[in-house]
Amino acid sequence: MRTFGPCLRFLVLPLLSLSLLTPLHADQWQQPTQQELQMKTDPSAPGAAAVYLYREETVDDSVHMHTFYARIKVLTAQGKSRADVELPYFSSFEDGSFRIRSIEGRTIEPDGKIVPFTGKPYDKLIYKQGDHEVMEKVFTLPDVQVGSILEYRYILDYGDHTLSSPRWIIQQPLFVHEAHYHFNPLKNYTDYTMMDSSGHETPINTLLYATILPPGVKVRAGLDGYDLVIKDVPALVREPHMPPVQSRSLRVLFYYAASTQSKDFWSDAGKRWSKSVDHFASDSPVIRKAVSQIVSPADTPEQKSLKIYEAVMKLDNTDYTRAHSAVENKAEGQKEKNAGDIWLDKRGNSAQLTRLYIALARAAGLKAYDIIVSNRNDTLFDQNYLSWGQLDDELAIVMIDGKPVYLDPGNRFEDYGELAWYHCFADGVRQLDHGTAFASTPGQLYKWDVQTRSAYLTLAPDGSISGQLRIAYTGDYSRRIRQEALKNGVEQAKKDVRSYWQSQVPTGVQLKMNGFIGIDQPDEAVMAVLTVSGTMGSNAGRLRLLPADFFEANAKPVFTSPKRTMPVDLGPVYILQDQVSLNLPPNASVEGKPADNQQMLPQDGVFHVSYTAKGNQYVYDRVSAVAMPLYAPKSYPQLLNYFQKIAQADQQPLVLRMKPVPVTAATSSAPKAGSAK
Structure with missing residues (x-):
């Protein structure tokens, strides 16, 4: 039996999709019409920077080849960026590799002149983890100007022992006037088997596809395969804080499967996955010895779970450092076949470390289960899409006093x-005592992610500012900083934090990153310390206007549009606490203080800010908290109103009246006029 490995649907590792980027290799270039050449705007897409005139994608699994062709009309200067083309592909992935070849392109000027692409595309590595490698073919079409038509085509091929069912992402970032898709599956695909992440092979019995298409638009199935022609596809709606767009756009997703029945598929796939988890997390002398070193018999179940979690968290997580290839592991005599091997090697990827925690917890007498879920930042799980590949990350569930506790030992820090x-x-799907079941993880608590932002500032008579910022992070905030430092070094993490806050503080203020406190102490908050210099505020006669809120002075509005079509996902919920003290110069007095403000988002959010001016000191305390991240479009007006009122409060000015600074007489140490020194 032959086997096949990666399908194109797995090209989400770098959050890209081949069919999302560009499309097909027609035998001949289409000749532009006079209307296309003369087009300056597109009534079908008002204000668009560019539009697709035509897209085509053909997939032929019998010859293991995808072909793509695209025609793009540039309408504005911004649309010229479409000349930069990036084509991601798997250059190495377990039992199969992909290759992009026969790249051709040309630019057609508004007067009809044709400028062919004669350059050589170059390869750029965008992802490498162990034996997995993703590259990009990168090239730029020549002499692009407003009004140009851009055309390019290429072929993606793959090994003879690999099948690759297509993902037709119909809805693109640009309006599409016409698109044509065709799929010719391998006729004898039942001779192949599918291999899951645990190495288990399952016979292919059927070819299925899932669709999200406009009313009346259907995929045509015939002896020549599957065909779709579609016209006037609106551009993909991009709204702030929306769920994963690839889970909601118009599309046709083909996939080979062992069963046509949803219940049978998830039951069988779940059993195989659960069996692989239990095999990996099986008891062994190595695991029992490790548990005896980690916990004591007198520990409570919660103490045992915590100690095991901390022991696993100390191991090298290769998803954040460097995964070792099979060749390296063999040379070092490391097998990494089960939890005991991971414990002895002191390293593993996120899934392996999660399963190691489960093995240790079970050996300590705890009930522990695996749960595999879709990463909410990347995709939304769909039970009707019979593909295990939509499940991304494994977590652990441990029972403490009869209640489930959800843990993430594979997520470093x-x-x-x-x-x-x-x-x-x-x-996603979770283990039970007998079998598996669909399951969901609990929501996030806003108290997990706290950011305390303190500023100690002094304003000089000439408007210059000095002082220090101390920003303490916990939860997701601190974890992301530590992970960045682990992946790219502490200096890069410092640069990123400094760059972010430089974009938020008032114009004229300059920040210098001094460093982190507690970054190497995972049990503590991470504190960023920055030095403040520069100028702050603007003059209006004898008045000086300062921003009321130092940390939100240049923050972008959360929402601006009065209408919403997509659901809202705010991402992490949080508490932000600001404590700012500003010492005023002797010649300044407060003419106008911002008004205190309080807003409520019923059950989901609270905002409060109070301003105090006493003597030569101005102080404000601000708290903003959001406890629920997910909202339906019908709740958007309430959400918009809440954040708009916060923005209005943050943009109030602090008004100072500035008295003239007396000019003092020259001291005896200063040289007198006409004298030499």
Whole structure:
């Protein structure tokens, strides 16, 4: 029996999709019409920077080849960026590799002149983890100007022992005037088997596809395969804080499967996955010895769970450092076949460390289960889409006093008893005592993620500012900083934090990053310390206007549009606490103080700010908290009103009246006029 490995649907590792980017290799270039050449705007897409005139994608699994072709009309200067083309592909993935070849392109000027692409595309590595490698073919079409038509085409092929069912992402970032898709599946695909992540092979019995299409638009199935022609596809709606767009756009997703019945598929796939978890997390002398070193018989169940969690968290998580290839592991004599191997090697990826925690917890007498979920930041789980590949990350469930506690031992630096925001309200499949079941993770608690932002500032008579910022992070905030430092170094993490706050503080203020406190102490908050310099505020005669809120002075509005079509996902919920003290110069007095403000988002959010001016000191305390991240479009007006009122409060001015600074007489140490020194 032959086997096939990666399908194109797995090209979400770098959050990209081949069919989302570009499309097909027609035998001949289409010749532009006079109307296309003369087009300056597109009434079908008012204000668009560019539009697709035509897209085509053909997939032929019998010859293991995808072909793509695209025609794009540039309408504005912003649309010229479409000349930069990036095509991601798997250059190495377990039992199969993909290759992009036969890249051709040309630019057609508004007067009809054709400028062919004669350059050489270059390869860029965008992802590498162990034996998995994703590359990009990158090239730029020549002499692009407003009014140009851009055309390019290429072929993606793959090994003879690999099948690759297509993902037709119909809705694009640009309006599409016409698109044509065709899929010719391998006729004898039942001779192949599918291999899951645990290495289990399942016979292919059927070819299925899931669709989200406009009313009346259907995929045509015939002896020549599957065909779809569609016209006037609106551009993908991009709204702030929306759920994963790839889970909601118009699309046709083909996939090979062992069963046509949803219940049978998830039952069988769940059993195989659960069996692989139990095999990996099986008891062994190594695991029992490790448990005896970690816990004591007198520990409570919660103490045992915590100690095991902390022991696993100390191991090298190769998803944040560097995964070792099979060749390296063999050379070092490391097998990494089960939890005992991971414990001895002192390293593993996120899924392996999660399963190691489960093995240790079970050996300590605790009930522990695995749950695999879709990453909420990337995709939404759909039970009707019979693909295990939509499930991303494994978490652990441990029973403490009869209640489930959800843990994320594979997420480096995650606190015990907490989940990353993208693992909260996430759907997937979990283990039971007997079998598996669909399941969801609990929501995130806003108290997990706290940011305390303190500023100690002094304003000089000439408007210059000095002082220090101390910003303390817990929860998701601190975890992301530590992970960045682990992946790219502490200096890069410092640069990123400094860059972010530089974009938020008032114009004219300059920040210098001094460093972190507690970054190497995972049980503590991470504190960023920055030095403040520069100028703050603007003059209006004898008045000086300062922003009321130092940390939100240049913050972008959360929402601006009066209408909403997509649901809202705010991501992490949080508490922000600001404490700012500003010492005023002797010649300044407060003419106008911002008004205190309080807003409520019923059950889901609270905002409060109070301003105090006493003597030569101005102080404000601000608290903003959001406890629920997910909202339906019908709740958007209330959400918009809440954040708009917060923005209005943050943009109030502090008004100072500035008295003239007396000019003092020259002292005896100063040289007198006409004298030499």
